[in-house]
Amino acid sequence: MKKFKVGAVAAVAAAALVLTGCGGGAKEAAGAAGDNSVVIDMWAGSEDDTAALNAQLEIAKADNPDLNITLRTAPWGDFFTKMTTNMASGNMACVTGMNSGMLSSYTAGFAELTPEDLTKAGLKDADFAPGSLDILKNKGKTYGIPFDISTMLVYYNADLLKASNAPEPKVGWTFDDFEATAKAATHDKKYGFAVGMGDFQWQALPIAKSGVQPATADGTLDLTNPAFVEASNWYSSLVTEQKVAAPVASASDTGWGETQYSGGNAAMAVDGTWNAVGYLENDSNFTAGMAPLPTGPNGNKSLILGSGYGISKDCKNKDAALKVLGSLLGKKSQDHIASSGRSYPARAESQPLYFESIDAKYRDQVKTAFEAAFQNVEGQQVSDNWSKVGVYVQPQLVSVYNGQESMAKVLETAQQQFGK
Numbered sequence: 001m002k003k004f005k006v007g008a009v010a011a012v013a014a015a016a017l018v019l020t021g022c023g024g025g026a027k028e029a030a031g032a033a034g035d036n037s038v039v040i041d042m043w044a045g046s047e048d049d050t051a052a053l054n055a056q057l058e059i060a061k062a063d064n065p066d067l068n069i070t071l072r073t074a075p076w077g078d079f080f081t082k083m084t085t086n087m088a089s090g091n092m093a094c095v096t097g098m099n100s101g102m103l104s105s106y107t108a109g110f111a112e113l114t115p116e117d118l119t120k121a122g123l124k125d126a127d128f129a130p131g132s133l134d135i136l137k138n139k140g141k142t143y144g145i146p147f148d149i150s151t152m153l154v155y156y157n158a159d160l161l162k163a164s165n166a167p168e169p170k171v172g173w174t175f176d177d178f179e180a181t182a183k184a185a186t187h188d189k190k191y192g193f194a195v196g197m198g199d200f201q202w203q204a205l206p207i208a209k210s211g212v213q214p215a216t217a218d219g220t221l222d223l224t225n226p227a228f229v230e231a232s233n234w235y236s237s238l239v240t241e242q243k244v245a246a247p248v249a250s251a252s253d254t255g256w257g258e259t260q261y262s263g264g265n266a267a268m269a270v271d272g273t274w275n276a277v278g279y280l281e282n283d284s285n286f287t288a289g290m291a292p293l294p295t296g297p298n299g300n301k302s303l304i305l306g307s308g309y310g311i312s313k314d315c316k317n318k319d320a321a322l323k324v325l326g327s328l329l330g331k332k333s334q335d336h337i338a339s340s341g342r343s344y345p346a347r348a349e350s351q352p353l354y355f356e357s358i359d360a361k362y363r364d365q366v367k368t369a370f371e372a373a374f375q376n377v378e379g380q381q382v383s384d385n386w387s388k389v390g391v392y393v394q395p396q397l398v399s400v401y402n403g404q405e406s407m408a409k410v411l412e413t414a415q416q417q418f419g420k
Helices: 026-030 047-063 076-089 115-120 158-163 175-184 199-210 226-240 256-262 273-280 318-328 331-340 348-356 360-373 386-401 407-418
Strands: 037-043 068-074 095-099 145-150 152-157 268-272 288-292 302-311 377-379
Touching (some): 037 047, 037 076, 037 318, 047 068, 047 318, 068 076, 095 318, 152 158, 152 199, 152 273, 175 268, 199 226, 199 268, 199 386, 226 386, 226 407, 256 268, 256 273, 268 273, 273 288, 273 360, 288 360, 302 318, 318 331, 331 348, 348 360, 386 407
Parallel strands (some): 037 068, 302 377
Antiparallel strands (some): 095 302, 145 302, 152 268, 152 288
């Protein structure tokens, strides 16, 4: 199978090499007042990930020859385990990587970044794409600056749709259009859609349809919001009532929707922009396409996601760390990320280089889908217990998709357990 890019928001840890851990003494990580040492902690799951980070490290070193800058990496899962330990021991690196979906569990370890801090880093709001600075905010406070951005798309198998005379998804399509396409493409043991198991994969359409997130801006869990429940019930009905999607075989099939789509068994699935090129070059050899999420009654609503860097509260040499932060998120580093095609940069002026990195036969399609999808994005709102919500809900989805439990009941139970 095609090895899809493990994006910044993908909650899947690839089989990783044994990399340098995030350990070390507190003085090494946090520095000392007046010290010229700055440690960067970031996850890396492959040799390519490490090489990309090292390239950005060299840019930071060249920009700041007076600083002693070092990089420490660990695989995705290990990274956050070590961060928990580092927070407790006062050993967080001055510059530490963070993901939008994980931030609420780690805000205690990060310093709030002020407009003055951004100025010291040589950064300004106008440098970044609209909505991107919301990625590493929590309850209205900024704890980091993103280096990449992503959102969710509907990917489709153009060959299956053509064979079914089903209309292709396109910019501006509606949920009625989505249902019509899914129904037309469901036949001959093929399904029109593949439901998701991951948080982003299953929540994207209910959020777009309802115009409501399952948490409020102040961090209050809101899973039982009537509009979100109604849209979530509709989503599960694609399996149980409309029969345009197959039930999930097992709770261990965490990438069910994506696998069904990439294997040619389903005509559509929802996944992140980080896998766009991987789907276009799929090993099943079907013609893949992509479109923004359908437009709901409240317009086209989608979350903006991504990863970036923040400054730890433990950092003793914050001004030096801000200089490094500025280099990691400056034009040279962002141009490098974009030109490599590894991820879609948060810095607006670097984004055209990302499209130039894509094969010419796919370039216009990706550019059109991305530009439309990012037009109406908003930052993800999460509660303090958000990670626990996902851990609880995901295995319950199997029972929901098999008709043994209602989506509304699962959401109600999760609200009762984690909404306090």
